[in-house]
Amino acid sequence: MKLSDIKKHLETMETVNFQLQNGTFVPAHFHVTEVGVVTKHFIDCGGTVRNEKVANFQLWNANDVDHRLKPVKLRNIIALSERVLGLEDLEIEVEYQQTGNDGQTIGKYDLAFDGNHFILLSKATACLAQDHCGVPQEPSNASCCTPGGGCC
Numbered sequence: 001m002k003l004s005d006i007k008k009h010l011e012t013m014e015t016v017n018f019q020l021q022n023g024t025f026v027p028a029h030f031h032v033t034e035v036g037v038v039t040k041h042f043i044d045c046g047g048t049v050r051n052e053k054v055a056n057f058q059l060w061n062a063n064d065v066d067h068r069l070k071p072v073k074l075r076n077i078i079a080l081s082e083r084v085l086g087l088e089d090l091e092i093e094v095e096y097q098q099t100g101n102d103g104q105t106i107g108k109y110d111l112a113f114d115g116n117h118f119i120l121l122s123k124a125t126a127c128l129a130q131d132h133c134g135v136p137q138e139p140s141n142a143s144c145c146t147p148g149g150g151c152c
Contacts (some may be wrong), residue, residue, distance in 0.1 A: 001091070001092050001110070001111040001112055001113060002089050002090065002091055002092065003055045003078065003087065003088070003089050003090055003092060004089045005113070006078070006092060006111070006113075006118070007075060007078060009113050009118075010071040010072075010074055010075050010078075011071075011075075013071045014071070015028075015068070015070075015071070016069050016070070016071055016074055016118070017116070017117040017118065018030065018059060018094070018096070018117065018118045018119075018120055019114075019117045019118070019119050019120065020098075020119075020120050021119065021120065021121060021122060024098075025117075026059055026061070026096065026120075027061050027065075028068055029061065029062065029064055029065045029066065029067045029068065030059045030060065030061050030067075030069065031059070031060050031061075031062055031064075031067065031069065032057055032058065032059060032060075032069060032074060032077060033058045033059070033060045034056065034057070034058035034095075035055070035056070035057055035058075035077050035078060035081040035087070036055070036056050036081065036085060036087075037053060037054070037055060037056065037085055037086075037087055037088075037090070038053070038054050038056045038093065039051065039052070039053045040052040040053075044127075044128040044129045045127065045128075045129050045132070045133055046128070046129025046131070046132030046133060047129070047132070048128070048129060050128065053088075053090055054090050054091050054092065054093040055081075055087055055088075055090040055091065055092045055093070056092075056093050056094075056095065057092060057093075057094045057095070057111075058094075058095040058096075059094060059095065059096040060097075091110075092110075092111045093108055093109070093110065093111075093123075094108070094109045094110075094111055094120055095107070095108055095109075096109060096120060107120075107122075108123050109121055109122065109123060110122075110123055
């Protein structure tokens with residue numbers, strides 16, 4: 001989902017709710033503690049230099065159980081980020097750490113909308129240079145990183 005999409009959805013919403021793919025809701029008293037731009041400049045295992053840029057939202061739960069983020073407040077936070085940071089119409093990545101899961105780290109999620117709620121979609125890693133790495137097109141038990149393969 002792009003920034004323009006979330007802004008459009010927020011215009012018609014009465015409440016802001018985020019839900020994980022398993023149906024669990026982010027507690028209603030969450031805070032959006034950060035809105036920003038994350039830029040990743042890297043080289044993949046095939047030697048290609050890449051640049052990625054996303055709009056980043058960080059969700060956080062506090063002990064402030066009376067807090068409820070209203071759509072207008074989130075729209076205002078986004079507008080401020082656009083003005084101050086030059087935030088563009090980028091894909092949104094959401095950072096969220098589930099409560100009650102000792103030892104878990106922050107999860108990164110893509111974002112979708114089901115007509116009522118924002119859905120945090122699980123992300124996965126992938127090899128971006130499969131044609132250079134010798135990764136078979138069909139799944140197999142063979143490792144792409146064989147000695148002398150130039151991948152790893």
